Amino acid sequence: MRRRRWPLLSLLAFGYAFLYVPILLLIVYSFNESRLVTVWSGFSIKWYRELLHNQQLLEAAWLSVRIAAVNATLAVVLGTLAANALVRHGRFRGRNAFELLLTAPLVMPDVIIGLSMLLLFVAMQHGLGWPDGRGFTTIAIAHITFSTAYVAVVVRTRLAQMDASLEEAAMDLGARPLTVYLRITLPLIAPALLSGWLLAFTLSLDDLVIASFVSGPGSTTLPMVVYSSVRMGVSPQINALATLIVAVVTLAVIIAGVTSLRGSRTQRRR
Amino acid sequence: MPAPQDNPPARRQRLSRVVNIGLPYLWLGVFFLLPLLIVLQISVAEPRLGQPPYTPLWEWLESGVLQIQVNLQNFMLVWEDSIYLTAFLNSLWVALVCTLLCLLIGYPMAYAIATAPPRWRIPLLMLVILPFWTSFLIRVYAWIGILKTNGLLNHLLLALGVIDTPLNILHTQTAVYIGVVYSYLPFMILPLYANLSRLDPTLLEAAADLGCRPLRAFVRVTLPLSLAGIVAGSMLVFIPVVGEFVIPDLLGGPETLMVGKLLWTEFFGNKDWPLAAALAIVLLGLLVVPFVLMQRLERRMEDSA
Amino acid sequence: MPIALDRRNLDTWQDPKATPYVRIERVSKRFGEHHAVEDLSLDIFKGEFFSLLGSSGCGKSTLLRMLAGLEYPTAGRIYIDGVDVTDVPPYSRPVNMMFQSYALFPHMTVAQNIEFGLKQERLGRGERAERVDEMLELLRIAELRRRKPEQLSGGQRQRVALARSLAKHPKLLLLDEPLGALDKRLRENTQFELVNLQERLGITFITVTHDQEEAMTMSTRIAVMDAGQIMQVDTPTAIYEYPSCRFVAEFIGSINQFEGKVVESDGDQLLIETRLGRPMRVRNFHPLALGTPVTLAVRPEKMRLCLDYREDGVNQLRGVVEDIAYLGDVSIYRLRVEGQRVEMTLTNTQPRTEQVLTWDQEVAIEWSPTSAVVLTE
Numbered sequence: 001m002r003r004r005r006w007p008l009l010s011l012l013a014f015g016y017a018f019l020y021v022p023i024l025l026l027i028v029y030s031f032n033e034s035r036l037v038t039v040w041s042g043f044s045i046k047w048y049r050e051l052l053h054n055q056q057l058l059e060a061a062w063l064s065v066r067i068a069a070v071n072a073t074l075a076v077v078l079g080t081l082a083a084n085a086l087v088r089h090g091r092f093r094g095r096n097a098f099e100l101l102l103t104a105p106l107v108m109p110d111v112i113i114g115l116s117m118l119l120l121f122v123a124m125q126h127g128l129g130w131p132d133g134r135g136f137t138t139i140a141i142a143h144i145t146f147s148t149a150y151v152a153v154v155v156r157t158r159l160a161q162m163d164a165s166l167e168e169a170a171m172d173l174g175a176r177p178l179t180v181y182l183r184i185t186l187p188l189i190a191p192a193l194l195s196g197w198l199l200a201f202t203l204s205l206d207d208l209v210i211a212s213f214v215s216g217p218g219s220t221t222l223p224m225v226v227y228s229s230v231r232m233g234v235s236p237q238i239n240a241l242a243t244l245i246v247a248v249v250t251l252a253v254i255i256a257g258v259t260s261l262r263g264s265r266t267q268r269r270r
Numbered sequence: 271m272p273a274p275q276d277n278p279p280a281r282r283q284r285l286s287r288v289v290n291i292g293l294p295y296l297w298l299g300v301f302f303l304l305p306l307l308i309v310l311q312i313s314v315a316e317p318r319l320g321q322p323p324y325t326p327l328w329e330w331l332e333s334g335v336l337q338i339q340v341n342l343q344n345f346m347l348v349w350e351d352s353i354y355l356t357a358f359l360n361s362l363w364v365a366l367v368c369t370l371l372c373l374l375i376g377y378p379m380a381y382a383i384a385t386a387p388p389r390w391r392i393p394l395l396m397l398v399i400l401p402f403w404t405s406f407l408i409r410v411y412a413w414i415g416i417l418k419t420n421g422l423l424n425h426l427l428l429a430l431g432v433i434d435t436p437l438n439i440l441h442t443q444t445a446v447y448i449g450v451v452y453s454y455l456p457f458m459i460l461p462l463y464a465n466l467s468r469l470d471p472t473l474l475e476a477a478a479d480l481g482c483r484p485l486r487a488f489v490r491v492t493l494p495l496s497l498a499g500i501v502a503g504s505m506l507v508f509i510p511v512v513g514e515f516v517i518p519d520l521l522g523g524p525e526t527l528m529v530g531k532l533l534w535t536e537f538f539g540n541k542d543w544p545l546a547a548a549l550a551i552v553l554l555g556l557l558v559v560p561f562v563l564m565q566r567l568e569r570r571m572e573d574s575a
Numbered sequence: 576m577p578i579a580l581d582r583r584n585l586d587t588w589q590d591p592k593a594t595p596y597v598r599i600e601r602v603s604k605r606f607g608e609h610h611a612v613e614d615l616s617l618d619i620f621k622g623e624f625f626s627l628l629g630s631s632g633c634g635k636s637t638l639l640r641m642l643a644g645l646e647y648p649t650a651g652r653i654y655i656d657g658v659d660v661t662d663v664p665p666y667s668r669p670v671n672m673m674f675q676s677y678a679l680f681p682h683m684t685v686a687q688n689i690e691f692g693l694k695q696e697r698l699g700r701g702e703r704a705e706r707v708d709e710m711l712e713l714l715r716i717a718e719l720r721r722r723k724p725e726q727l728s729g730g731q732r733q734r735v736a737l738a739r740s741l742a743k744h745p746k747l748l749l750l751d752e753p754l755g756a757l758d759k760r761l762r763e764n765t766q767f768e769l770v771n772l773q774e775r776l777g778i779t780f781i782t783v784t785h786d787q788e789e790a791m792t793m794s795t796r797i798a799v800m801d802a803g804q805i806m807q808v809d810t811p812t813a814i815y816e817y818p819s820c821r822f823v824a825e826f827i828g829s830i831n832q833f834e835g836k837v838v839e840s841d842g843d844q845l846l847i848e849t850r851l852g853r854p855m856r857v858r859n860f861h862p863l864a865l866g867t868p869v870t871l872a873v874r875p876e877k878m879r880l881c882l883d884y885r886e887d888g889v890n891q892l893r894g895v896v897e898d899i900a901y902l903g904d905v906s907i908y909r910l911r912v913e914g915q916r917v918e919m920t921l922t923n924t925q926p927r928t929e930q931v932l933t934w935d936q937e938v939a940i941e942w943s944p945t946s947a948v949v950l951t952e
Contacts, residue, residue, distance in 0.1 A: 005382075012382040012394075015375055019401050019455065022412035025422060029415065082294035089287055098291065101298040103565060107506060109513020109557075111530045112550045115537060116305030119547065122322050123308055145301040148294065168645050169678035171665040173692030173743065177286065183691075187682045206406050209515050213537075223407050230411045230520060234418070242408040249403045253396065 030239035064222040068204035071143040079151025105149040114213030134216035147200035158192035313547035344548035357527040365511040372458040380462035441523030458503040465499025505564040587620040602651030613803035626790040629800035671745040677736035679724035710738040750782040877946035878919040884939035
């Protein structure tokens with residue numbers, strides 16, 4: 001069946017242009033000497049230099065990275081447990097509610113999550129005396145809560161695709177359940193754990209709304225700094241920051257792509 | 271699943287259950303469900319000065335009487351003051367328009383990717399996901415520079431002679447539409463692609479063999495079979511957009527009233543926590559219907575898989 | 576129908592003093608409302624090549640999984656070598672299993688797969704290497720040792736799975752549809768290999784299969800299962816020649832059935848009056864009262880052309896050829912005998928063009944009283 005595909009392909013091209021032109025423009029203008037976005041007055045990297053001397057922004061970035069790493073690690077643990085529960089434990093009592101709790105954070109508006117978490121922390125501080133004030137811990141807890149749901153989706157898919165008889169075979173060959181999990185299950189779902197971790201890391205690094213609710217004085221995250229500077233209008237420093245982020249992400253994707261390609265190629269050669 | 275038994279293997283299973291089900295359940299119960307209940311509680315409180323800035327739901331009076339105070343004024347205010355009603359209606363409208371726009375742009379893209387030569391599919395899909403990994407805030411910010419009155423778009427259109435006077439797009443609802451569609455497009459494309467790529471191509475061949483022209487085959491075969499993907503993608507866009515804050519705040523103007531922004535203002539600006547909580551509860555109530563719809567669909571797909 | 580392989584000196588089950596190696600005692604397994612296995616008892620003896628045969632959903636796989644410890648019975652006990660293993664987890668049983676999907680660990684090489692079970696036993700490095708080499712040699716797959724499962728063909732995977740499950744020198748090997756994933760030609764060769772391997776190693780094999788040919792060829796005994804219960808346990812020959820009930824008769828091969836009732840009992844022979852109107856004589860060892868409703872069953876290949884047809888002849892029928900299926904070595908003829916279908920298989924001793932029978936031809940057929948079976952249930 002041959003059909004003319006050009007209308008479809010031009011739509012596709014238009015879609016990609018829509019997705020990428022704004023990002024490309026950000027990158028181009030990050031090298032603009034002028035402060036005005038619309039006027040090209042010459043190539044310069046002075047905004048990068050300024051960015052690297054912006055103490056407030058650097059501190060916020062460091063805080064965000066630390067929160068994101070803690071968040072990603074704990075979310076992978078909780079999300080993997082939840083995925084185990086859903087795939088390996090069949091129809092347990094309360095399963096519907098469990099699934100509901102795991103799906104709702106995926107679509108729940110940030111303002112509701114942020115507000116509700118803050119109210120919880122205030123009530124807990126009032127009633128239990130913990131957490132004492134808000135900052136790193138409260139932001140991390142809030143992020144883990146919604147990241148867990150994302151990790152669970154990723155790991156669950158992978159786990160469900162895995163042949164259950166692999167675990168049975170290992171057990172049949174004398175491996176106890178913990179050994180089976182460590183030697184068979186974990187290596188086989190490792191790619192999903194890695195993408196889950198990266199996803200959780202990015203989500204945390206990206207969150208403005210929830211962090212704004214549950215942060216306290218002295219714990220300003222990177223998106224909060226970016227937001228306050230963006231509200232003031234266009235700032236070439238943010239363009240430079242955007243370029244750096246895009247560069248890091250692209251590099252990571254290329255590395256991931258090349259290693260997985262090389263991995264499959266060496267396997268074929270052997 | 272077998273009925274619970276009391277032999278050693280069943281006991282061993284129980285430990286794994288406690289860890290795998292219990293821990294995430296506990297975490298989500300304490301940090302997701304409980305907070306929503308607290309929001310409900312505070313939505314019926316009265317604002318006051320002090321810490322915390324609301325009145326408690328119950329109090330033990332000296333005489334040993336438990337006094338429960340439920341204040342429905344916040345909800346009445348939301349119903350009576352037209353600003354809130356307008357904001358809710360407008361939020362739903364924006365979400366609806368943007369969902370349709372995402373579908374209109376996303377469906378052909380997902381279809382083109384799913385029918386591309388196999389070795390092209392993963393790279394094309396990666397290109398859709400890639401922007402999602404860069405900062406959301408920064409991607410919204412990118413549009414400020416484009417849509418400003420003296421921004422790139424107006425410069426381009428003026429230079430081309432399409433318009434004589436610059437367009438005012440930034441700080442209008444149109445800018446919000448553009449920003450939302452731009453940010454949420456991947457959420458529409460991914461479930462659609464997942465669905466369309468599973469579609470058996472021999473179905474279309476069979477339709478053609480039975481005398482069905484391509485367009486008709488698309489409408490009668492492909493479209494009904496991809497309904498699950500359409501609904502899933504639409505919900506992933508619609509539900510969060512109703513409560514969106516960043517995009518209306520940065521790209522919208524005074525006329526673009528949306529709940530998310532209003533809630534933010536009540537909370538951070540007016541420090542009226544109970545009213546913000548009431549807004550959150552109403553918003554939650556509005557989103558329950560599409561959410562349940564999505565859950566049902568997901569479960570049905572799971573059962574058929 | 577292939578002939579069963581010659582299994583000499585393997586009739587322990589007939590010795591009343593022999594103790595069973597595997598004893599399944601009134602075992603039931605329920606999944607919610609579904610009864611997968613229902614009050615099933617079975618003894619299997621050392622050195623047997625035992626097959627559980629049945630269509631899908633008959634409970635044969637569940638029974639095998641209960642022997643492996645991958646499922647636990649809802650009721651009943653299971654003994655292996657005299658030890659009650661009912662509640663023993665799979666990793667502590669002296670039993671290994673070859674999975675239908677082979678379940679080879681995709682992230683390990685062939686050698687690592689085979690070594691996996693030995694590592695769990697905490698064997699020393701040297702002994703492990705020795706055992707792996709032994710297995711690679713036994714199954715003639717030494718050149719595959721460094722490959723990953725995805726680089727193996729179906730037949731190679733089957734061998735690796737077999738090597739892995741034999742590596743721990745189990746006393747009992749469970750095989751779930753061991754040949755199910757192989758193509759027909761490979762399957763026939765592998766059948767003989769499996770039997771040779773089993774005889775050489777002296778391990779008790781229990782296999783699950785839905786393929787009757789496979790069960791007939793390889794087994795010392797077969798248990799035919801239906802709806803969670805065993806319908807008959809016997810040698811392949813007995814199962815085929817002397818089915819105990821209509822289910823087994825129909826499940827294995829094809830069979831003609833004539834309903835009727837006992838009209839005369841004379842020593843070891845019965846005279847049965849069938850609906851077709853004429854009496855049929857059959858050899859029978861169990862006494863049956865006059866008037867008992869019975870089914871007379873005759874295999875199609877036991878039928879022969881009748882040259883001296885008489886109106887009152889015993890075990891003789893006359894009919895019209897309705898259909899002919901030419902299979903090369905044999906032809907199957909479908910006859911219509913007074914409203915009933917009767918199937919007859921004849922060996923094609925002559926080229927097809929010279930065959931005597933053709934469509935719509937009237938023929939007379941007969942069979943000997945010793946070739947038929949009486950079924951009461």
